[in-house]
Amino acid sequence: MSGNALPTTADLLATAMVVRLPMRTRFRGLTVRETMVFAGPAGWGEFGPFVEYDDDEASAWLAAGIEAAYQGPPPRVRNVIAVNATVPAVPALEVAGILARYPGASTAKVKVAEPGQTLDDDVARVAAARAGVARVRVDANGKWTVAEAIRAIRAIGEVEYVEQPCATVEELAEVRRAVDVPIAADESIRKAADPYRVVAADAADVAIVKVAPLGGMRATLEIADSIGLPVVVSSALDSAVGIAAGVAAAAALPTLDHACGLGTGALFGADVAVPFLPTEGAVTTRWFGPEHIIDRSGVPLADGPREQWWRDRLVRCHALLSARGPGRGRD
Ligand SMILES: O=C(O)CCC(=O)c1ccccc1C(=O)O
Numbered sequence: 001m002s003g004n005a006l007p008t009t010a011d012l013l014a015t016a017m018v019v020r021l022p023m024r025t026r027f028r029g030l031t032v033r034e035t036m037v038f039a040g041p042a043g044w045g046e047f048g049p050f051v052e053y054d055d056d057e058a059s060a061w062l063a064a065g066i067e068a069a070y071q072g073p074p075p076r077v078r079n080v081i082a083v084n085a086t087v088p089a090v091p092a093l094e095v096a097g098i099l100a101r102y103p104g105a106s107t108a109k110v111k112v113a114e115p116g117q118t119l120d121d122d123v124a125r126v127a128a129a130r131a132g133v134a135r136v137r138v139d140a141n142g143k144w145t146v147a148e149a150i151r152a153i154r155a156i157g158e159v160e161y162v163e164q165p166c167a168t169v170e171e172l173a174e175v176r177r178a179v180d181v182p183i184a185a186d187e188s189i190r191k192a193a194d195p196y197r198v199v200a201a202d203a204a205d206v207a208i209v210k211v212a213p214l215g216g217m218r219a220t221l222e223i224a225d226s227i228g229l230p231v232v233v234s235s236a237l238d239s240a241v242g243i244a245a246g247v248a249a250a251a252a253l254p255t256l257d258h259a260c261g262l263g264t265g266a267l268f269g270a271d272v273a274v275p276f277l278p279t280e281g282a283v284t285t286r287w288f289g290p291e292h293i294i295d296r297s298g299v300p301l302a303d304g305p306r307e308q309w310w311r312d313r314l315v316r317c318h319a320l321l322s323a324r325g326p327g328r329g330r331d
């Protein structure tokens with residue numbers, strides 16, 4: 001909130017809507033994405049921490065939503081953001097159908113190391129993606145041991161980078177020393193008490209940054225500015241409102257050399273607004289200002305108990321933010 005007072009919970013809840021967005025393809029174990037959006041004087045903000053997150057982790061997401069609704073986007077230096085196709089851990093035969101939702105994409109990010117699947121499944125999925133795009137990056141979400149990562153990376157072959165092959169910073173550093181492909185850090189930044197430890201440990205070549213878990217667009221820009229690594233701005237499987245903040249952060253970066261992971265609107269079967277669907281491999285900046293009206297009859301709303309659960313969660317996270325005082329959401 002960079003010094004601004006927090007809005008009250010009554011302010012936030014007055015316009016809050018809890019939605020259940022159907023996924024076209026299962027992603028991160030989800031077939032429905034529940035999230036909350038609310039409006040403030042600068043436009044719409046999103047509060048959508050995954051349901052299993054505790055309040056401490058979730059409160060950074062609230063800071064991000066409040067920043068969007070009460071401060072709006074930072075000044076931008078570009079309007080068009082190249083995005084990767086996001087390929088969930090689907091059978092190889094389904095990859096072409098996913099890529100078709102990303103017309104013109106030259107990069108695909110392929111999920112690997114899905115529990116219950118094999119390295120052969122990963123190799124086949126990556127091969128199918130290579131058949132459709134020029135460049136492939138993979139994301140293991142920390143699921144490999146060091147030995148598994150080294151073996152898998154050798155089997156998968158050349159990729160733009162491997163995102164979060166293992167869970168810890170030390171393991172990332174060990175894998176990075178053992179292989180030639182670049183390593184990207186995601187969870188080691190967005191879930192870490194100290195996002196800069198990946199640099200001190202020589203654990204990554206690329207920093208994945210996400211507006212919601214990092215506590216907002218400005219907090220994301222600050223990390224991007226000081227981390228000393230090329231960044232990729234990615235989504236947190238946000239609705240169009242949260243994606244607008246990700247796109248705004250990407251649009252404000254002084255340099256941006258990699259496709260961003262902001263095309264996940266293509267994975268939803270419904271959204272709170274016209275989704276950010278990539279055309280020619282890119283999305284274009286758009287802001288849902290205070291004048292924007294979300295048509296409640298056009299969005300799948302949560303039922304009473306789920307809506308109350310989210311409202312209570314917002315109140316608890318708001319208490320954590322106000323106890324913490326102004327400053328970066330994650331401090
Ligand atoms: O980066 C992308 O292409 C999409 C975003 C994505 O993969 C993601 C979305 C929600 C939660 C976690 C992740 C992740 O990068 O691990």
Ligand SMILES: [Mg+2]
Pocket residue numbers: 139141163164186187208
């Ligand atoms: Mg990731």
